[in-house]
Amino acid sequence: MRTIIFRTIAPFLTALMVLFSVFVLLRGHNEPGGGFIGGLIAASALAIFGIACGVASVRRAIYFHPMSVSAFGLFLGALAGVLSFFKGQAFMTSQWLIFDFFGVEIALSTPMVFDIGVYLVVVGAIGSIALALEEREID
Amino acid sequence: MAGSSVSVDLTQAMATAPVAAGDWLVVAPALITMLGGSLCLMLRKNTDLQPKVGIGFLGLLVLANLALLIRVLDHGVITMVMGSWLPPFGIAFTVDTLGAMLSLIGSVVAFCAGVFGAATIDSTGRRYGFYPFLLLLMTGVCGAFLTGDIFNLYVWFEVLLISSYGLLVLGNDRIQLDGAVKYGVLNLVGTNLFLIGTGMLYGIFGTLNMADLAQKVAALEDPASGTLATVAALYFLAFAMKAAAFPVNFWLPASYHTPNVVVSAVFAGLLTKVGVYALIRVFVLILPASRGYLSDVISLVAVATLLTGAFGALAQTEIRRLLGYLVIAGIGSMLAGIAVGSTLAISGAIFYAVHSIIVMTALYMAAGVMEMMGGSYDLRKLGGLYQKSAAFAAVFLVLAFAVSGLPPFSGFWPKVMLVDAAFSDGRSWLGAAILVSGFLTTLAMGRIWIFAFWRGGPEGTPDGQTAPVTAGTALSEAQLSGSAVWLPLGILTALVIYFGLQPEWMLELSTQGASGLVEPLGYLRSVFGVQG
């Protein structure tokens, strides 16, 4: 699908979608959304990027292999639950750090880290699938 | 935002008592494998380091499982509720003797496979995930053995299923793809049936915790009728598929011989047993009345499975296919135990599961070595292995007798227990089927032995003579002497002999495991004691 029209606009769409995906990820705890949906959106963004501009450029863009990103997400997700070990609590017991930052309440928590892990897993894995399938087309 | 808190009685929601560090062993198997698996995946391209990390984590897994089993034996059933949310609200990992024991044996097998794989899996295989798949397969396996939540069990089933897909297609041979299609689709159907059953169970009781379910089922007036009967039937079908019971065993013979032999070894050891485990867990702990209701059906299935497996094995020329049928035959024995349902029967089934895990894995590994030494998996093309390596022949013979249920190896004891239980329950034909299946297995294994080991060479070798193996890939004993294949094979064979000669430990454990299911008070207390 190497048409000028698509190729010109796709990077911007991708950027916009990635942005939106992070938005969906971060608000998931309070509104519909979350890591999984966010990850799917981001993966779709990569897919569009890949279709429009070629897989090679996507791969260069994300630098890490998507499966490594995915693996890191899993690692992060599993590790997020381990923190409670040091507090004598069961696995995955949530830890919250809520502080005020220039009048905006910022909440850091292990469920959020976990959700980010989910996001990375999905981006990586689904992205990897999409890219691998695309690549196959060309080679 | 929700930062400022409202006054909440935390004890109504969370387990507030500090969790002993040792109780973290409950989650350690799943955690270790997950971290190890993701680490190996991140190291994907470093194919030299990956096996070391993978085997290291698998070793760690064995140790953790051992420690867990010891702790369960010391402290009784241990429960950890994830996120500290009280059961039945949070997901509880409830580890009893059965779970801990199977988890340990499973991890030993996985460790052995990890080591064996270092010899048989090439760098492409490593690059495309042998160790991550293996480790995460163990996440699924251990998770399934340890979880106390029925939906969570489904999740672990899926984890192990998708890992098995990965292992199955690793290498991408054409035959593998064929096998994987059948394996993939049929198993997916099975898992979906399980999920359907679970959804219905939730619809009936509104809960997912196994202990909670067990209590609620027990409180019913007629706990084997109505919609629950349908759920039980669905569960039975689903787990029977997972366990490769007749007549829903097709996927196993269609696929087990297609992947790298170490993968077959892991599959043969673990996958079907998880199905058996689920049958035991669900039908003895949660739905005992349905088990009673279905026991004739289960018996029938058991007999059919025993015979299908044994006859199937006899019909094969290819060793791995033959072994696949023996896996099925073994499942029949375990089903027989479930059908009878007494403590003796269940403990026999548990012991048999442990035996089968070890011996089937070892046999597939042995088949791999046979292929390395003899250049083929085909009984017609094999020969002369007895002359080539007496030690390996001895190992094979031990495994052959063990899988046939002959003393003094591990297969004998559970067979006796199961036959005893069947006879005591008045199901003599069930016991007879076990014995007949064992007899046919002896014949099948005897034929392998005669053709591959005793015969001087491939089919057609003149009587009384040896013939060199024609296949170019065959390695000599010396070439294999430093190989990583011997350690795992040795460990597993040693276990087969040990459990045969010293069965007491296994007997005690399996009896304890079985009585913990038949009389689940300890299990329930462990789950609901978390509040206090």
Place this chain on the structure above:
Amino acid sequence: METGVVILIGLFFTVAVYLMLSQQLVRMLLGIAILGNAVNMLIFTNGRLIREVPPLIPEHLYSPDVATANPLPQALVLTAIVISFSFFAFLLVLAFRAYQELGTDGVNEMRLAEPEDDQTPPQGY
């Protein structure tokens, strides 16, 4: 409230099974996709249905003040959706590779692992 959806679920299952009994792998996969949807709706419905109110806690409250949809089955279905999607993706690519290597998407023609002309086992000693 549930009846209509339940009947629809039954239809989903029917179609899924019908498709999964096809000879072509691609059709079977379509069946699997529909089966996934059917199962998801089944779990969802088992938690009982309520019209429109999502299980969200309003900004000014600490727990919902009206009856909301049952959140637990939603969470379960979410998990199940993800899982069935992963499996679907895998099987799809598997089908594609099988087609490439075996030259067919007809499942009955895939006879490499269990060849039609299966050798009879060796006799003799």
Place this chain on the structure above:
Amino acid sequence: MTSLEAFASVFLDVAVRISLAILTVSFVIIVFRTLKGPSLPDRVVALDMLVAVGIGFIAAIGILTGYYLYIDIAITLGLVGFLATVAFARFVLNRGVAGDKTIVAEVEESIKRREAGQ
């Protein structure tokens, strides 16, 4: 409550229902086109259209129930609908160029139709 307010709320209610009815009819028409084809691109256009109408449907439901959170779904839907169409377009292109049997048959049919003056 003034009469205007009363009218307005009745009006909105009726408007929402009318538009839901219209949208439902549109859905059915679109599905009909998807079924009928006759060509793959026709179906894809219909699917694309289905997503667009779906977005409107979500908006209507959002107004009906007061749960505006559905807007995010609508946005996402627009996004992924686009993705699907792109994928199908790519599919049609590649398969068409590669001489896919199904597509060739459809193309021949389209040529026949054209020659028949339709």
Place this chain on the structure above:
Amino acid sequence: MTSLFLVNILLALAWGAVTGNFSEVNLAFGFVLGLGALYLIREQVGTTLYFKRFAKGIGLALLFVYELVLSAWRVAVIVLQPRIKLQPGIIAFPLTVDRDFEITMLANLITLTPGTLSVDVSDDRKILYVHCIDVPDPQATIDDIKNGFERKILEVFR
């Protein structure tokens, strides 16, 4: 790279828009996220965006919305006729604009406006093939586009 910086600002604003929160912290966060997002597409981002043309862009956008409404209306009129009598056709539109971004914009605007739909761009980027739903006079249509959108685009981006 000032243009990149501008795009980044835009992305930060977009972030503010989607989150509905234009507090400084949120915008800063959006800026950081935008940075990340732009990093992804660093190779594809040329230097075609200029902030100073923003105003003309708005004008273009208004024209475009107007045309879109008109277009939808024409479709409505067409399909609601009892008997549809049309002369569709694919015409070759000779492009004056030659930059990727401009071509893209023109093509998109053409698609969203009455009766026309961009089908393809020739390999030499000289011709835009446009499908018209009713084209009794192709040249008139070409002229319309030339004097309409294409000129506007040239005004905004040149």
Place this chain on the structure above:
Amino acid sequence: MTPAVIDDTTLLAVLAPFAAAVVAPALTRWFKHNAAWPLALVPALIFLHFTGFIGPVSEGETFVAAKAWAPSYGVNFSVYVDGLSTLFALLISGIGTLIILYAGGYLKGHVQQGRFFSFLFLFMGSMLGLVLGNNLISLFIFWELTSITSFLLIGFDNLRAASRRAALQALLVTGGGGLALLAAFILIISATGEIEMSVLLGSPDIIKDTGLYLPIFILVLGGAFTKSAQFPFHFWLPNAMEAPTPVSAYLHSATMVKAGVYLLMRMHPLLGDTVLWTTVLPLFGGVTLLVGTVLAVRQTDLKLMLAYTTVASLGLLVMLTGTSYEKALEGAVLYLLAHSLFKGGLFMIAGTIDHEAGTRDVTKLGGLRTAMPITFAAACLAALSMSGLPPFIGFIAKEVLYYGTWGWPGAGLAVTLVAVAGNALMLVIAAAVALKPFLGPKVETPKHAHEGPVLLIAGPVVLSLTGLVLAFMAHTTGLLFVGPALSSLTGEFKQIDLHLWPTSFNAPLILSIITVGLGIVLYTQLDRLRSLIASVLAAIGWGPDKGFDQVVRGIVGFSGRITRLVQTGNMQTYMTVIFVFTAIAVLLPGYLTGGLPEMPEMPEYRFYEWGILFIAVLGLIAVLVAKTRLTAIVSLGIQGFAVALIFMMFGAPDLSFTQFMVETLSVVILALVMTRLNLMPSDHRSTPAAILTGIIACAVGLGLTLTLLAITQQPFDTRLSDFFAQFSRSIAHGRNIVNVIIVDFRGFDTLGEIAVVVLAGLCVLALIRVRTKPDKTVEDSTTDAVQTQASEAR
């Protein structure tokens, strides 16, 4: 009489051979064949140990020793020492000593001699464990071990197909019998609750009282008859002669094959003296005796002749045991003792001849007496004992057994006639084996024959002389060996007074004379007899041995057929079976147990809700009726879209969200994948097949619908969801309860779920990236070519 508990030395005596088996290869590597000497010390010491029991046992004492083995299952490693087990233990260890020595000479220089010793010792230990076994399970284990070691020994010459066949045959026949025995033992255990033989023997009617006598009897017979080669299971024993001669002498005449007889004798107090027992056993035993002797006459191979007479002797023993008549039982014990001595010796002699002369075909042997005088002497002694001539133990045995058969109130006459005929034929064989090779003119043999080394001749000499000595010490023999063993058989204390010479001219003596006379006549007609039997057998043309091959072939062939029937390799069949059972699972239990729903009411949906349901249905139909797979894929999107809308209608924004995403991505991936597939355009399913699958599908759908209706008509327990709603914000700080469940309340599910996602990604990568080995299909390469063109065109 309760057995006395003794120390563990006896247990160690059972285990000692196993230890010897471990060290034997090393010793053999160091000392070559001379390792036999130190190794023989092991059985010799065991023999010595058991001689210590002779005295007490003859006074009616019994002993037990036990070590807990698998106490959870009541299994002990325990021994029960009484007259019968002492007699057997002495035979096993005594003959074992000689066999080890003999094997040292026989396999001198054989590369695998160490392994051979190992196998022999494994067998010896197993056999000791068997005859001393008190715990039924441990007894059985040793029983099976004897089968296994026998398998290994018969197949020792593994390169020869005949050896392999014989080994497998022995394993299957005795192993199959073993299963029957196991079943019998387990029945006994589960029916009586007792597992120790000594305890069972303490209450002899315990089994008869269970009501399971018949099955137990049949199963015990299954074990005993196969092990002791009773007709029609006798065929494996002659084939087992493929084993090296020490094995034939030890396992297949003196000891292992007697295990079945041992079992019958051991169980006699429990199972014996019933109509069934006294009918079945004599019948089978008698037939076996006759068949064995007749077939023995037919042979010309020394070992085979001996093997068939062993079959015959085992038949005789079973027949005698089957009478349950005390005097006959006494004869059985005596004959058992005698047979072990002379038959073990004769086998060794046959082996020595084979070893020294290079052949054991009796027609090619003659005049060896000068070359092998000592062997000849030993042969004469053994043969005389076998012929039942004085002054040998065989003579006494024959006298007593005739006394028993003649006096048996049952079918005494018939049994006596059979015994006479059998014994006469045995005399023929004895003469043929022991005299023919040595007497007459010297015949040229393949090897230049001369006397064997001491290792080879010690065994036969000692055994033959023992037969003589025991006869001369008849009184002591009766007191110390026969009486105690008989006590075990009858369950009451017996003392036996034996004489070498008959005290009166009675019926047994007359029978003896007839036997001898008949034997001599037959010997003179040996060749004619042989050809007669040969022609009769040729006329029959079939025997159990051939039958074995047919059975194995039949089983294997049947397996192939049944497996092809079950495992068709046809995926559609697999799926059909699974869904048929799914249909049964969802329909039948609900129907049977009243799980059907009540008549549902029409739900109050709004029109647009109906509309969405309708679209979902349309989507399904679209997929179903799609003529091509491509159309079906596009149509797939419709139903997924409708499902997402349904989720939205019922308050599940997250689900709706995800469903939209997933559905689209599914379609995208489908499209990406399908881009590479060049499928046949139309999908054909014949109308009958479509109807059949339609019925199955409808059944599944119907069953699930009904069940789901029934469930949803019940009240629902919302405890879990209430909990989540209550604490989602207050403790878990989240307003989206679904998301809080996913990342916190049930976060562990999600952890597993993301593992699935990671793995799916990796799977796909592995699938796509790993190159298949070169043998690509033609179809594929054309597709590739097209693809290449296409991408170039772009």
Place this chain on the structure above:
Amino acid sequence: MTAAVIEIISGTMLIIGALFALVASIGLIRLKDVYMRMHAASKAGTLGSGVMLLAMAVHASDLAIVTRAIAGVVFFLLTAPISAHLLAKAAYAAGYRPCADTKEDALAASIRPKGQG
């Protein structure tokens, strides 16, 4: 008062949007070939859904919703022509012919001969 106006405005917009969607659907049915149908889908369809989304934003009268709705509409306007373009290009390249009424076909010359597939 404001609320009432808002309700009336959003109700009206909703109906207008729905009608556009309906028109697009009818176009999908009545127009003769795929290229013409694309006109209906990409214009009336996009406008319809955009207007309805804005109607929701008006009804919510919440800045967060309004900005998001506008962002969404912009997004549709950005993507709709692209998908139409891609699909049209693909269909043409694959060989799908426009209907017989088509007066002029400037692309016809560029069609590659079929049949190598």
